[in-house]
Amino acid sequence: IEDPNNFWVFFNVPIWDWILIIAGISSSLYIGITWYEINFTFLGYDFFLPEQVMRQGIPYPIDVVFGSILIVVLLEAVRRTIGVVVPIIILIFTGYAIFGKSIPIQILMHPGLTWNNFINNMYFPDIGIYGITLWIVSTVVFHFVLFGVLAQRIGLGQFFVDIATILAGRYTGGLAKVSVVSSAFFGTISGSSIANTVSTGSLTIPNMKRMGYPGHFAGGVEAAASAGGQITPPIMGAAAFVMAEFLEIPYSTVVIAAAVPALMHYV
Known part of the structure; x- marks a missing residue:
């Protein structure tokens, strides 16, 4: 229940x-709003921004602010x-891009970028944040992820475990092999290792532990297979x-x- 006296929480969100x-x-809307030229007067102040393609290479201060x-x-x-871990890696390479000229190792030294140039490269062109990777994820990968979630929700995970049990359950080490086959x-319906582990592992790991497999072994088999x-x-x-x-x-x-690599991974 939301505390009405807590100023730092609004609708249960800090x-x-x-x-x-x-x-x-x-900062995302700014890219779209300023795609074309902005020129108007408000409260006696003139606001002007040339179209975005004209600002690429020489970003305006407001571009740098929103990009940052x-x-x-x-x-x-x-x-x-x-x-x-990943943010730390990003910060390290960002620092390398900006302070390259200060690196004492000659083979790693480079002229470096100004912060304005860095923001220009990351914020505007199709090789930065709004580049081809984001386009693929938002237009292509999304549909496959949606299909995988739907398949998981309608019970295909249990179905695959049942089929794997029929195929491998009667052999030595059957439950571990069931984990591999079901994964x-x-x-085939989900490219997410996490979704694979959650869907099949929630069924196979407890079964392996009940049959005497150590917990770390059961988790390791499922993680490697998924x-x-x-x-x-x-x-x-x-x-x-x-x-x-x-x-x-x-x-x-x-x-x-x-x-072939996928077959080799499981076989």
């Missing part, structure tokens, strides 16, 4: 989260999603779609090429 939400939305805000919001979003089946979902056709991880787009080849070509 105020700093609201700040991040507003900052992320506004977006990077901070994205770093926090990554930290909350997958932990602190392989689920990998990791193969990234390369198991026909629905693979997001990297496969990015690969197809960058190499300018049909996705079906990537699927065919991944068939």
